[in-house]
Amino acid sequence: MDSYLTVKLIHIIAAVVVAGTGSGIAFFMLMAVKSKEPQVIRVICRHVVLADWLFTAPAVVIQLISGLYLMELLGYSFTSPWFAAVISLFIFIGICWLPVIIIQYKLRKLSAEKSFRLDSSLKFQQLFKRWIFLGIPAFTAILILFWLMVFKPLAVT
Numbered sequence: 001m002d003s004y005l006t007v008k009l010i011h012i013i014a015a016v017v018v019a020g021t022g023s024g025i026a027f028f029m030l031m032a033v034k035s036k037e038p039q040v041i042r043v044i045c046r047h048v049v050l051a052d053w054l055f056t057a058p059a060v061v062i063q064l065i066s067g068l069y070l071m072e073l074l075g076y077s078f079t080s081p082w083f084a085a086v087i088s089l090f091i092f093i094g095i096c097w098l099p100v101i102i103i104q105y106k107l108r109k110l111s112a113e114k115s116f117r118l119d120s121s122l123k124f125q126q127l128f129k130r131w132i133f134l135g136i137p138a139f140t141a142i143l144i145l146f147w148l149m150v151f152k153p154l155a156v157t
Contacts, residue, residue: 004073011066015149017059019142025051026135033128036118038111045108052101060097064090075157082154089141089148096138103131 025048032044067086070076076083110116110124118124148154 007066007069007073010062011070014059014062014066017055018063021051021055022139033118038116041118042111045111049104049108052104077157080156082148082152082156085154086145086148089145093138093141096134100131100134103127
């Protein structure tokens, strides 16, 4: 198998992991909070932090490295409009994701308190709303990235 196809496969798998983990984390966190059950929220908050470090973070690094390598292999220009759009979205997603990580740690800490109850934790509710506020545009940007990768509507050279 040639290196292009191998790197492309790795790049696609990493993209699937980022999107899949992100949507899975969002779903389970939303369902946990909707349940209003302190123990459920506590467990999910703990697992969300772990999932981001085990799956999302490595996949993001792989995405960057494999994407840059694919650019080289294909001879795409790093000054092209397409690359400018892709890297801008990648950076935008990172700008959203880094605060999300910090928020997840805070949500985990708040939910671990013995007296935690969702209806009485205004801080948890505010942080959760901020988490959603950052997650929606980040996930939308991921979908736009998929579109750019597949259709390449902008010049790449």
